[in-house]
Amino acid sequence: MEKKSMKGWLYLLPALIIITVFTLYPLIRAFSMSIMLDYDMIHNTFTGYGLENYQKVLSDKSFHKALGNTTIYAVVVVPCSIILSLLIAAMINGTKKTKGLFQTIYFLPYVTSVIAIGIVWSWIYNSRYGLLNSIISFFGFDPIEWLNKPKYALPALIIFAVWKSMAFNIMVFLAGLQTIPKEIYDAAKVDSTPRWRVFLRITVPGIAPMIVYSYIMGIISAFKVYNEVYSLYGGKAGPADSAITVVYYIWKKFYQSFKYGEAAAAAVILFFIILAFTMVQKLVRKFLSR
Amino acid sequence: MDIRIENLTKAYGDFKAVDNMNLTVGDGQLVGLLGPSGCGKSTTLFMLAGLTEATTGRIFFGDKEVTKVAPEDRGIGLVFQNYALYPHMTVEDNIMFPLINRKVRKDAARQQAYEMAKLVQIENLLKRKPSELSGGQQQRVAIARALVKKPEVLLLDEPLSNLDAKLRVETREEIRRIQQEVGITTIFVTHDQEEAMSISDQIAVMKSGVVQQFDVPQSMYLNPCNRFVATFLGTPEINIIDVEVLGGTIKCGDVVLRTGVDVKNGTYKAGIRPESFTHRENDHKYSVNSVRMIGRDLLLHLDMAGRDVRAITHSGQSITTGDTVEFSVRESSIILFGSDDKVIGKF
Numbered sequence: 001m002e003k004k005s006m007k008g009w010l011y012l013l014p015a016l017i018i019i020t021v022f023t024l025y026p027l028i029r030a031f032s033m034s035i036m037l038d039y040d041m042i043h044n045t046f047t048g049y050g051l052e053n054y055q056k057v058l059s060d061k062s063f064h065k066a067l068g069n070t071t072i073y074a075v076v077v078v079p080c081s082i083i084l085s086l087l088i089a090a091m092i093n094g095t096k097k098t099k100g101l102f103q104t105i106y107f108l109p110y111v112t113s114v115i116a117i118g119i120v121w122s123w124i125y126n127s128r129y130g131l132l133n134s135i136i137s138f139f140g141f142d143p144i145e146w147l148n149k150p151k152y153a154l155p156a157l158i159i160f161a162v163w164k165s166m167a168f169n170i171m172v173f174l175a176g177l178q179t180i181p182k183e184i185y186d187a188a189k190v191d192s193t194p195r196w197r198v199f200l201r202i203t204v205p206g207i208a209p210m211i212v213y214s215y216i217m218g219i220i221s222a223f224k225v226y227n228e229v230y231s232l233y234g235g236k237a238g239p240a241d242s243a244i245t246v247v248y249y250i251w252k253k254f255y256q257s258f259k260y261g262e263a264a265a266a267a268v269i270l271f272f273i274i275l276a277f278t279m280v281q282k283l284v285r286k287f288l289s290r
Numbered sequence: 291m292d293i294r295i296e297n298l299t300k301a302y303g304d305f306k307a308v309d310n311m312n313l314t315v316g317d318g319q320l321v322g323l324l325g326p327s328g329c330g331k332s333t334t335l336f337m338l339a340g341l342t343e344a345t346t347g348r349i350f351f352g353d354k355e356v357t358k359v360a361p362e363d364r365g366i367g368l369v370f371q372n373y374a375l376y377p378h379m380t381v382e383d384n385i386m387f388p389l390i391n392r393k394v395r396k397d398a399a400r401q402q403a404y405e406m407a408k409l410v411q412i413e414n415l416l417k418r419k420p421s422e423l424s425g426g427q428q429q430r431v432a433i434a435r436a437l438v439k440k441p442e443v444l445l446l447d448e449p450l451s452n453l454d455a456k457l458r459v460e461t462r463e464e465i466r467r468i469q470q471e472v473g474i475t476t477i478f479v480t481h482d483q484e485e486a487m488s489i490s491d492q493i494a495v496m497k498s499g500v501v502q503q504f505d506v507p508q509s510m511y512l513n514p515c516n517r518f519v520a521t522f523l524g525t526p527e528i529n530i531i532d533v534e535v536l537g538g539t540i541k542c543g544d545v546v547l548r549t550g551v552d553v554k555n556g557t558y559k560a561g562i563r564p565e566s567f568t569h570r571e572n573d574h575k576y577s578v579n580s581v582r583m584i585g586r587d588l589l590l591h592l593d594m595a596g597r598d599v600r601a602i603t604h605s606g607q608s609i610t611t612g613d614t615v616e617f618s619v620r621e622s623s624i625i626l627f628g629s630d631d632k633v634i635g636k637f
């Protein structure tokens with residue numbers, strides 16, 4: 001008995017070490033750092049313990065902006081991406097012949113580095129030579145300074161992020177669609193069901209669990225947005241920090257302002273927000289599977 | 291509405307799932323489409339439904355050709371092998387669904403759904419989801435959903451295959467009752483010969499995509515056209531034995547089965563149904579290899595010149611293994627097959 005459980009622990013050891021080093025330790029370190037006052041990472045000195053870091057972060061306008069942006073991102077990007085992905089997945093699933101072509105197209109953003117794609121998109125958004133503006137002016141509208149005007153910074157980020165996150169969603173939804181039996185669609189055909197009703201009454205309920213999963217995963221990753229911002233604006237958070245996100249805020253506090261304690265406090269707040277969403281996701285899934 | 295199938299073929303590459311089928315189903319008839327797994331029954335049904343496109347041939351419903359008509363415009367009700375109920379809708383919504391699609395008003399649709407549910411005796415289950423029903427109940431929902439739009443043709447694909455033995459018998463009688471009550475032309479796919487024989491007006495037996503015989507059940511059983519049909523129908527299975535015909539006498543080894551027949555000399559395959567054996571004094575003596583009780587009857591395994599044959603006799607008699615019984619084969623119940631397995635005649 002003893003021997004057996006020893007062997008079990010031995011098998012688990014590598015995974016445990018990795019989790020401890022890369023997840024558990026940083027987590028504990030972030031917690032302790034967030035309550036150290038005037039922490040100096042280089043000399044490893046601090047003046048005491050307290051919640052001042054949290055106070056500073058929570059009253060920081062820039063942090064509010066970051067939270068607000070992240071929230072807009074979560075309620076606009078994620079639903080838009082899910083609806084578009086769902087329509088495209090249903091379309092791809094229906095057409096056998098063009099499946100290969102579609103797969104290449106939707107898979108492309110998933111396998112290409114975000115940074116590389118960001119550069120391409122910053123060209124698309126370019127106010128003088130950009131693709132988007134030439135399309136817009138073709139229809140007789142004035143060109144928009146996508147990346148230079150604070151007002152357009154977030155919409156530009158949203159369009160880019162929707163496009164980018166669709167690959168993952170389409171994959172999840174396609175897998176979900178495979179689980180709906182073909183006979184049910186045949187039955188709907190025999191029952192003269194219009195296509196939109198097939199979509200709403202059969203396809204959507206059929207993959208409801210996947211939609212919930214995608215939504216929660218989308219929101220969680222929305223709180224972690226950083227790459228997208230960094231690449232689109234060449235290392236800045238948009239004009240006048242107008243497209244700042246929570247992770248970008250943390251990064252800036254840490255690497256630019258050297259406020260380690262505040263960065264850690266913001267990270268801990270983010271940790272609890274994500275934890276809350278994860279719990280909600282678990283509850284919803286439990287509810288749906290009943 | 292009658293159904294006419296003309297030279298219907300479905301090919302997948304070189305393989306013909308259905309091969310040059312010709313069939314006419316009279317108005318209000320129930321036809322059983324019977325055959326072993328993979329013989330093309332479902333393919334035929336889906337071509338009638340319009341879900342599978344025919345390679346060649348034509349289908350008529352009444353006077354109208356429907357070969358190229360879309361499924362929703364064919365006026366058919368279809369019950370799938372696995373029922374294919376809409377899993378996220380209640381029973382009531384499932385049954386109402388075809389009506390809502392036809393823009394019937396909601397209260398009228400609900401009323402009709404209720405009446406249909408009453409016909410198939412599930413009116414107390416309307417608020418349940420399909421996952422909360424038994425197989426038999428799901429099947430009734432599927433039938434109700436197929437019938438609610440008042441189709442002119444009802445197509446059923448092995449609707450009883452998921453049910454237990456008792457429920458199967460009950461439900462097939464039910465299907466027959468509903469079919470007679472509604473008077474709808476019905477095609478019923480099954481691989482169970484007993485099921486087909488007990489509820490069909492006519493049966494079409496298929497093998498490898500080809501219809502072997504199309505007939506009323508009784509005459510199909512008594513006068514099969516070939517060895518396949520003879521073997522496929524009836525339990526216990528018909529005995530197939532090697533016989534020799536010499537000067538009008540049919541012999542199996544040294545056992546004389548019949549004399550005075552008008553068949554060319556030679557060796558043949560002969561089919562004798564187990565129930566064709568009948569006790570007769572001073573006839574051939576068979577030794578009994580084994581005895582098994584099957585309900586009302588006894589199933590005997592007899593030794594016929596070294597071959598094992600099955601015979602059925604009523605269970606009132608006391609016969610045990612090792613006994614000798616005197617049996618003859620009833621008049622005109624020896625079916626002789628030619629070398630092409632076609633029936634030559636009954637003797």
Ligand SMILES: Nc1ncnc2c1ncn2[C@@H]1O[C@H](COP(=O)(O)OP(=O)(O)OP(=O)(O)O)[C@@H](O)[C@H]1O
Pocket residue numbers: 302307325326327328329330331332333334481
């Ligand atoms: N899409 C397809 N492509 C190639 N062959 C097919 C296809 N669909 C069916 N077949 C073949 O056609 C033949 C007939 O199939 P069908 O489904 O009609 O059989 P069935 O009589 O309904 O059998 P079962 O009793 O097992 O349901 C089978 O051999 C099957 O493998």
Ligand SMILES: [Mg+2]
Pocket residue numbers: 331332333447
């Ligand atoms: Mg089948």
